[in-house]
Amino acid sequence: MGRIYLCLFPLWNIVSRRYLAGFCRTVSTSNAAIGHFAQYPRERVETTFTPRRKLTQRCNSSFCTAVTMAESHDKEESTKAKRQPSNYTGQAGPSKRAKVDSSKDKSRHNYKHKVFEPTRKTVGFDQVMFNETSSYIENGLRKVQPYFFTFEAFAKGRWLGRTVMDIFSSEFRAHPPEHYEKAIKLGRLLLNGECVKLDTVLKDNDFMQNTVHRHEPPVVADPVQIVEETKDLVVINKPASMPVHPCGGYRHNSVIFVLGKEHGFQNLHPIHRLDRLTSGILIFAKNLETKHRMDAQIKGREVKKVYLARVEGEFPEKAECDKPIFAVKHKLGVCHVCPEGKPAKTTFERVSFDGKSSVVQCFPETGRMHQIRVHLQYLGHPIVNDPLYNSTAWGANRGKGGIDSTSMNDVLGKLVTEETERQGKGGDSSPSPGDNSAQTVSSETEHAPSEQSTDLDPKDSDEGSKVKGQGATVDPICDECRVSRRDPTPKELVMYLHALSYEGEGWSYETPPPQWASEGWVED
Secondary structure: OHHHHHHHHHHHHHHHHHHHHHHHHHHOOOHHHHHHHHHOOOOOOOOOOOOHHHHHHHHHHHHHHHHHHHHHHHHHHHHHHHHOOOOOOOOOOOOOOOOOOOHHHHHHOOOOOOOOOOOOOOOOOOHHHHOOOOEEEEOOEEEEOOEEEEEEEEOOHHHOOOEHHHHHHHHOOOOOHHHHHHHHHOOOEEEOOEEOOOOOEOOOOOEEEEEEEEOOOOEEOOOOEEEEEOOOEEEEEEOOOOOOOOEOOEOOOOHHHHHHHHHOOOOOEEOOOOOOOOEEEEEEEOOHHHHHHHHHHHHOOOOEEEEEEEEEOOOOOEEEEOOOEEEEEOOOOEEEEOOOOEOOOEEEEEEEEOOOEEEEEEEEOOOOOOHHHHHHHHOOOOEOOOOOOOOHHHOOOOOOOOOOHHHHHHHHHHHHHHHHHHHHOOOOOOOOOOOOOOOOOOEOOOOOOOOOOOOOOHHHHOOOEEOOOOOOEEOOOOOHHHOOEOOOOHHHHOOOEEEEEEEEOOEEEEOOOOHHHOOOOOOO
8 A cells, every 4th residue: 555655656746746736726615615605605716716726725724614604603503502591582782881790791800809880870969968867956056967978998909918907007197096996896998898907908890889978067947948930940058158069067057958849950060160168059950952052151160150159358349360370289279379370360349338347249250269369468468267268378468469388388278277276266167278188076965975885787787876855866985075166156157258140041040148148247
């Protein structure tokens, strides 16, 4: 056989070189390939000319590829048939993007621990959130009953590879490490729905939950008045001391929550914003179309805004300030006049002067952060009771004419010191040093520490004991439940700055002037 093979091999070489070309042009239309291309008509059958020296290789690869693809397709169809339920209709299901949370996708990414999702999946505020606690009026203040609240967050990139103790001690420094140890015993700190240890190292996609006992600062008891309501808008007269949105220590004592709980408004879109200490006109849109239309007018400076302020000293008949405003730190909420700031312009007209202070109409043409307050400070007439821009921290002249940027660090340090002293005395709960957050919490009476064991699960004790006669919960590990703070007076929570009116194309809204702006008013 070996000799026969050696004799026939040269002949096979000649035959393959001369006649294999024609055979290769037809081999791709074999039964297996025909079956494949019939199911995938977009694939083109190979009919192009190929040099003879590569014919054998090309023939084999083309034929094998066609057969392999057909077999793969048959195998895929068989696998699909096994996966499909008995009631499968053949209709297309959701896209891969829509199925990103399916178990198949999670296994594809090799998740080695249980994946958790936030308990809330809706956007905005609803009745479930409104029912977290209740509020009441006392001594001219609106107060909120302390309540339990769970913060939820996925592990941030900077948290990965760090222990829970390291994260809380460096980024959540409101409590000492001992507090978090007690919180773990009570089941307040959870990782992926399970109790966590302080030395647990966070991984990607870890889901953290921290249940805390919240004490909200009080606000003035003035009601949120509805100035006008249409099918597209809700216009209110915002009381001073109340923030528009939940922020810092405020949640139920915010305009959004009060409108939802007491007036039934949900999913409102603010057209503009007011500082927490500022009162007056506040406009909300009921739908996005109206919001975008109103936003365009405000951004195009087509809206005329009028504010009232009571300022120190005798203000000139008319004045204008067009100095740029720079936000030192948005988180702190402190601004000052600085060449590197954003353009800003405000015009002023004096309304009255009582020998000590002046009531001034303010017409801001731009909408920078704290614009009216900063420009009045620069002109040497800060708002009478402005806790931030009428502070001695700015120097003897209270920041008149501006200050050098290199001095801002000293100013910030002094503002923080003043706020710390104010909180220690139990005074105004305005934040430090701006008014974007608040930490001071008031309680009318001193609550003795609960005798409840810290080893008990909060679920077994109704999340804490009840304060007799008040209906408020007391948390055994809450520091605020153990201290007593003097309630601020309503006067301490009001700043003499009021949004009097807003006017645009085809609409105009106005509120009555506040009492402190009336002629002949005398401060108590």
